[in-house]
Amino acid sequence: MLEILINLMTLAVGAGFIGAISGLGGGVFIVPALVIVAHMPMKVAVGASLISVVATSAGASVAFVRDGWTNLKVAMVLECATVTGAVIGAYLAGVVPTVVLELLFAAMMLQSAYFTVTKRGDDIVAKGDRLSERLDLSGEVADLSGTTLHYEAVNVPQGGALMVVAGLMSGMLGIGSGALKVMAMDYVMHLPLKVSSATSNFMIGVTAGAGALVFLARGDIATTVAAPVAIGVTVGALAGSRALAHFKVESIRTVFVIILLLVAVEMGWRALSGI
Amino acid sequence: MAKQEEDRILRQWTPILLRSILIAAMAVLGAGLVLSYTFAPDYYVEHFQAAQHGHLIGKETLGLLFERVRQGNPHAVLTIGLFVLTLVPLARVAFCFILFIRERDYTYVALTAYVLAGLIAGVLAGRIG
Numbered sequence: 325m326l327e328i329l330i331n332l333m334t335l336a337v338g339a340g341f342i343g344a345i346s347g348l349g350g351g352v353f354i355v356p357a358l359v360i361v362a363h364m365p366m367k368v369a370v371g372a373s374l375i376s377v378v379a380t381s382a383g384a385s386v387a388f389v390r391d392g393w394t395n396l397k398v399a400m401v402l403e404c405a406t407v408t409g410a411v412i413g414a415y416l417a418g419v420v421p422t423v424v425l426e427l428l429f430a431a432m433m434l435q436s437a438y439f440t441v442t443k444r445g446d447d448i449v450a451k452g453d454r455l456s457e458r459l460d461l462s463g464e465v466a467d468l469s470g471t472t473l474h475y476e477a478v479n480v481p482q483g484g485a486l487m488v489v490a491g492l493m494s495g496m497l498g499i500g501s502g503a504l505k506v507m508a509m510d511y512v513m514h515l516p517l518k519v520s521s522a523t524s525n526f527m528i529g530v531t532a533g534a535g536a537l538v539f540l541a542r543g544d545i546a547t548t549v550a551a552p553v554a555i556g557v558t559v560g561a562l563a564g565s566r567a568l569a570h571f572k573v574e575s576i577r578t579v580f581v582i583i584l585l586l587v588a589v590e591m592g593w594r595a596l597s598g599i
Numbered sequence: 600m601a602k603q604e605e606d607r608i609l610r611q612w613t614p615i616l617l618r619s620i621l622i623a624a625m626a627v628l629g630a631g632l633v634l635s636y637t638f639a640p641d642y643y644v645e646h647f648q649a650a651q652h653g654h655l656i657g658k659e660t661l662g663l664l665f666e667r668v669r670q671g672n673p674h675a676v677l678t679i680g681l682f683v684l685t686l687v688p689l690a691r692v693a694f695c696f697i698l699f700i701r702e703r704d705y706t707y708v709a710l711t712a713y714v715l716a717g718l719i720a721g722v723l724a725g726r727i728g
Binding site: 325328329362363364365367368375378379381382383385386387389390392396397400401403404407408410411414458459495529530532533534535536537538540541542543544545546547548549550551552554555558 | 609610624625636650655674681684689706707713
């Protein structure tokens with residue numbers, strides 16, 4: 325028993341740490357690790373992964389919100405789009421073949437990886453557009469050196485449109501799609517990368533939480549797997565969220581690209597192996 | 600009410616809310632894992648192997664779940680712990696909703712109400728489906 329517990333928790337601590345820093349939630353690692361290494365069926369892995377995303381989001385947000393990395397208003401505006409997508413997605417699941425979605429998602433991840441590789445630093449804009457000013461989406465965050473960084477948001481409708489797609493993917497594929505969320509905020513809305521990842525972290529908890537509740541209510545969660553994963557991921561996320569300020573934007577981008585490629589491979593593999 | 604005040608309350612109270620629910624969930628989950636050893640030494644490994652074969656406990660009514668918690672059933676205690684954990688995101692959307700009502704920030708009242716309604720619809724759709 326102890327051996328299994330230690331293995332599960334070690335995996336989960338790592339997943340929570342990287343999930344918190346990248347804003348992707350850590351489910352990316354949990355699913356393949358449980359399926360390939362622990363020989364769990366896909367359904368058990370997805371259930372544990374949903375729980376792990378909720379735990380990462382909650383654990384990481386404690387420090388991210390307190391330190392000002394999470395832009396709560398951006399999160400709330402965009403959550404409307406994600407939730408819309410997720411609800412439509414939940415209804416559409418079964419109508420559109422999953423294989424098509426998974427391949428599409430894999431292709432999107434590859435494209436995101438390409439964009440991320442070609443981008444350097446943050447491109448902060450000096451003035452927000454009318455809608456973002458109306459919604460009061462600008463923010464300030466103090467970096468480690470103590471300098472305060474002021475940023476504005478632009479292109480809210482375009483960012484929102486991408487969030488609907490992210491929600492659709494979550495609803496139909498049962499994934500957090502944090503990668504798309506970070507992309508939408510970083511690229512389209514010109515928010516700083518660390519703010520994008522912290523805000524994505526905050527948001528993924530909501531859709532994953534709804535998904536996890538459905539799984540729990542149906543009794544579809546293997547508690548002996550999900551419980552140690554939840555504990556480990558929370559510890560990892562708490563540590564990761566405190567470490568965020570110490571990382572350079574470029575190193576986060578590198579981690580982000582590696583994860584995007586991993587997701588692409590994972591989704592491609594899921595599509596082609598018919599799981 | 601000034602926007603700064605609203606932001607200050609959000610930034611101060613959201614982490615406290617998150618941390619309290621997280622601590623409660625972790626305590627219940629920890630207790631459940633300890634219970635699974637004291638309940639029967641092989642309980643954990645047996646259930647882990649059953650999960651590997653795709654055998655899950657399945658749907659239980661809330662009444663039955665609480666009855667089992669009283670009996671010290673580890674699976675029931677762990678399920679409660681996971682339920683508490685999944686309440687974190689819902690609780691904080693609800694918290695924001697209430698705060699925005701209090702601050703009369705009606706744009707955000709509408710936005711958070713929409714998110715809450717969507718989440719509830721999603722959960723209900725999932726339960727029916």
